[in-house]
Amino acid sequence: xxxxxxxxxxxxxxxxxxxxxxxxxxxxxxxxxxxxxxxxxxxxxxxxxxxxxxxxxxxxxxxxxxxxxxxxxxxxxxxxxxxxxxxxxxxxxxxxxxxxxxxxxxxxxxxxxxxxxxxxxxxxxxxxxxxxxxxxxxxxxxxxxxxxxxxxxxxxxxxxxxxxxxxxxxxxxxxxxxxxxxxxxxxxxxxxxxxxxxxxxxxxxxxxxxxxxxxxxxxxxxxxxxxxxxxxxxxxxxxxxxxxxxxxxxxxxxxxxxxxxxxxxxxxxxxxxxxxxxxxxxxxxxxxxxxxxxxxxxxxxxxxxxxxxxxxxxxxxxxxxxxxxxxxxxxxxxxxxxxxxxxxxxxxxxxxxxxxxxx
Numbered sequence: 001x002x003x004x005x006x007x008x009x010x011x012x013x014x015x016x017x018x019x020x021x022x023x024x025x026x027x028x029x030x031x032x033x034x035x036x037x038x039x040x041x042x043x044x045x046x047x048x049x050x051x052x053x054x055x056x057x058x059x060x061x062x063x064x065x066x067x068x069x070x071x072x073x074x075x076x077x078x079x080x081x082x083x084x085x086x087x088x089x090x091x092x093x094x095x096x097x098x099x100x101x102x103x104x105x106x107x108x109x110x111x112x113x114x115x116x117x118x119x120x121x122x123x124x125x126x127x128x129x130x131x132x133x134x135x136x137x138x139x140x141x142x143x144x145x146x147x148x149x150x151x152x153x154x155x156x157x158x159x160x161x162x163x164x165x166x167x168x169x170x171x172x173x174x175x176x177x178x179x180x181x182x183x184x185x186x187x188x189x190x191x192x193x194x195x196x197x198x199x200x201x202x203x204x205x206x207x208x209x210x211x212x213x214x215x216x217x218x219x220x221x222x223x224x225x226x227x228x229x230x231x232x233x234x235x236x237x238x239x240x241x242x243x244x245x246x247x248x249x250x251x252x253x254x255x256x257x258x259x260x261x262x263x264x265x266x267x268x269x270x271x272x273x274x275x276x277x278x279x280x281x282x283x284x285x286x287x288x289x290x291x292x293x294x295x296x297x298x299x300x301x302x303x304x305x306x307x308x309x310x311x312x313x314x315x316x317x318x319x320x321x322x323x324x325x326x327x328x329x330x331x332x333x334x335x336x337x338x339x340x341x342x343x344x345x346x347x348x349x350x351x352x353x354x355x356x357x358x359x
Contacts, residue, residue: 081113087316087354105134107145107352122165125152131176140185145350146175153216155205167205169216169265173197174226194229195238199287201265214269221265223287223298226258233257239324263289277308296325315353322346 087107093100109130116123132145150172155165174196178188201221207214227233227240233255236242243255270282285300304318323345 077116077118079115079117081358082111083356083358084110085314085354085356087352089352101137101139103134103136105132105144107132107350107354120157120160122155122157123153124155126150143177143179146177146179147173148176149173153205163207163209165205165207166202167216167218168202169199169205169218169221169267171197171199188229189232189237191229191232194227194232196226196228198224198226199265200224203265212270212272214267216265216267218265221263221287223261223263223265223289224258225261227255228257230254230257261289262291263287263294279306279308280304281306293325297323298325299323309353312355312357313353314356316350318350320348320350 085108087109089105090103091100092102107130109128111126111128113126114124128147128149130145130147132143134142134144136142151170153167153169155167157163157165174193175190176192178192179190180187181189199221201218203216203218203220205214205216225239227238232238233240234243234251236255238259240259241256243251244253245251264287266284266286268282268284270280272280274280281302281304283300283302287298288294288296299322301321302318303320304316307315307317309315323343325343
């Protein structure tokens, strides 16, 4: 009897505790469920962000790989080189017995280069801007240099070890401002886009492994000469067809503004450090027209020695030779009339020390 009473008591007590717990749950369901929800989510959150050696190493590898790929895209595919500067020449006399005129000249220039290499493709483009002025006592301000030049070459090679590429090349060359003959500033002999020269062709290019020598041969090249000034075009300057005139000199038909040729182009570019801080830059371009006097050469040859003093001061010794197989018109006796002459060699020599900033 006693054991039965004890079992009944325990059973009633258990039922009572169960009832109390259940009643408390139903009395405060929102608070308890909220607490349970927070505990479960905190445990999941902590488990997700718990440090794991394998995951960390893997992340580092992924990050390292990503960084490496980005660096390869920047370093291996695109490269650039920019340089701007000014070169000065100055002569001054004070009570100099031998005589002389004070003079100062400045040459402003900029060079911009972009190269793209990816697998078997390459694309090289560069622009060169040059403009020089000279002031001499007793004379007007004169132009000594004037050039706007752009080159672009696209190439494709059959395999990654070949030094030969199938290439397409474009070249454009003109000047910024009017050019005059000596002291005659009333009648310009050249202007912007008068003349301008454009070459467009396809061929084969050889590039040395270290790219200090490049040779390009194009058997299919179009050369266009532009003279976008009707006065100069009517005179037949720079090889364009002149105007047709009657017996009294009146213009019957205006001269042509464009002269197109079709021929073969050979170019060579050598850049090499021949001595410590002495760099040689040799550029040669030879063109011959198939349709008009094949074998006669148009030559453009620039030879420069660049002497590096430090990162900002550089000296330059150079020459520039041109020969274009076209008739030249000049006023040889200063009577205001242009006389027709044969082809002439153009030659320019320069020496200067200046400031250069590369970036």
